[in-house]
Structures are given as structure tokens and as C-alpha cells.
Amino acid sequence: MADTPRPLVAGNWKMNGLRGSAAELTKIMSGAPEVAARADLMVCPPTTLLATFASLVQGTPVTVGAQDCHAEPSGAFTGDLSAEMLADSGAVAVIVGHSERRQYHRETDVEVNAKARAAWRAGLTAIVCVGETKDERESEKTLDVVHQQTQTSLPDGANAKNLVVAYEPVWAIGTGLTPTPADVAAVHGFIRRHLETRYGAAGNDIRILYGGSVKPSNAVELLHVPNVDGALVGGASLKADDFLGIARAYLA
Numbered sequence: 001m002a003d004t005p006r007p008l009v010a011g012n013w014k015m016n017g018l019r020g021s022a023a024e025l026t027k028i029m030s031g032a033p034e035v036a037a038r039a040d041l042m043v044c045p046p047t048t049l050l051a052t053f054a055s056l057v058q059g060t061p062v063t064v065g066a067q068d069c070h071a072e073p074s075g076a077f078t079g080d081l082s083a084e085m086l087a088d089s090g091a092v093a094v095i096v097g098h099s100e101r102r103q104y105h106r107e108t109d110v111e112v113n114a115k116a117r118a119a120w121r122a123g124l125t126a127i128v129c130v131g132e133t134k135d136e137r138e139s140e141k142t143l144d145v146v147h148q149q150t151q152t153s154l155p156d157g158a159n160a161k162n163l164v165v166a167y168e169p170v171w172a173i174g175t176g177l178t179p180t181p182a183d184v185a186a187v188h189g190f191i192r193r194h195l196e197t198r199y200g201a202a203g204n205d206i207r208i209l210y211g212g213s214v215k216p217s218n219a220v221e222l223l224h225v226p227n228v229d230g231a232l233v234g235g236a237s238l239k240a241d242d243f244l245g246i247a248r249a250y251l252a
């Protein structure tokens, strides 16, 4: 059997955090060495904190990512940020196609694909999010939706270094609800087969994260599902103890 990829536990802080939140990052950094032997740790703060956080984590096992980017490298796009700017601020990765961007900013799979390619152009890892809504799950369209999203949102030429896929069922985000381990296994296995068909051997090494109401209390169960190579954590990533508690699932 092929080796499984090294896990990644990434915290998506969303629109949360002020300068004082550096204290929480410092706590994460102090707990990081314990888990760093088994998993990579990343914090994706709001962009206002990116440069500060990137300098704070230097020399530690923690890396810093961003939450979105524009597809163009520069230009007249008031309020937007390019992948180059995020890289210049110290990000090593950027989340693209999060369901909150798809929902509130009407982002399409084609736009997400362009953003992922922009991330690569700037030397960043693209963390591409996919996942079905409650209605889609209830009408048994989950795999169709995930197929469409992966097919169109993921660019050609992906490998384990430039791409991470995050499966985040929309109905599980911030709700306390999670799919059963069997449901997670079915979707992650489906995504794995897509990655292998599309990218050959590299598809085996691309990390597939699970996201949606991950907490220390359910992390062991969710993160040990086959083809789950880590977590994309929202609410629980805002507290160092909870975030580290999730990552400790890899010590179990």
C-alpha cells in the first residue's frame, strides 16, 4: 500500500481576530512541537494579521496561509488582494473556493480554478474547498456536486506540493453537525479516485482535508477515516487549546 500523505491541520480564522489575537498564535506555537512530528500546522488569519503572524511563526513548525485571493496579479480591483501580495506578506498557502465565498460572493468553479492557478503563479499552495449543501445531500446529489466541483475548480498540473483539497459539507460548517465516518470515507475515497485519474501517481499524495464542525471531541474519529489527511478547522481553531487538541488526534 502507498504511504499516506503527512497530515495537515489548518485553522481558518475567517473574519475573526485583531492584533491582540497574536497571543493565541503564540500559544499555538508553544504547543506545536508536540504534534509537529506527526502533522503540519497552519493558521489562516484575516489578511490584516498575515504579515505579523508570518514573522511570528518564523523558525517554528507553524505556517501561515490566507483565506482568498484575486485571480489577477495586480490592477484596478479596489479592495482585492493578489496571490503575489499574500506571498509577499509571508503566506505559504491560500484557501480558495470556500463555501462562504461561493455563497456570499457568488464564486463559480471557473473562478475558483483561476484563483488556484493564481496561487500557483505566486508560489503558494492552493487549498481548494468543495462540498455539498443540505438540500444536495438530502437529494443524494453529494457525489455529483463534488464531481462537478473537483472537475472544474481544480486546475490541471496539480501535485502534492501545490494543491490541498478540503471537503467541507456546507451543512456541517458551524452547525455542530458532522457526517458519519462512513459518509466521510465515501466522499474522500471518491475525491481520491478523481485525483488519481486526473494527476496519476501525484494524486495519491495530494492531501484531502475534512472540514465542518471538527472539535477535539470528534477529531480522532474523523481524522482516522481512510483518505482523510487532516482538517480544515473553523470555530475551534480560534482557541489554541482546541486547535492543538484536534491536532493531537495524530498522537493517539
Ligand code: 13P
Pocket: 012, 098, 168, 172, 173, 174, 175, 176, 211, 212, 213, 214, 232, 233, 234, 235, 236
Ligand atoms: P467550522 O469548523 O466552524 O464548522 O468551520 C469549518 C470551515 O468552514 C473551515 O473552513
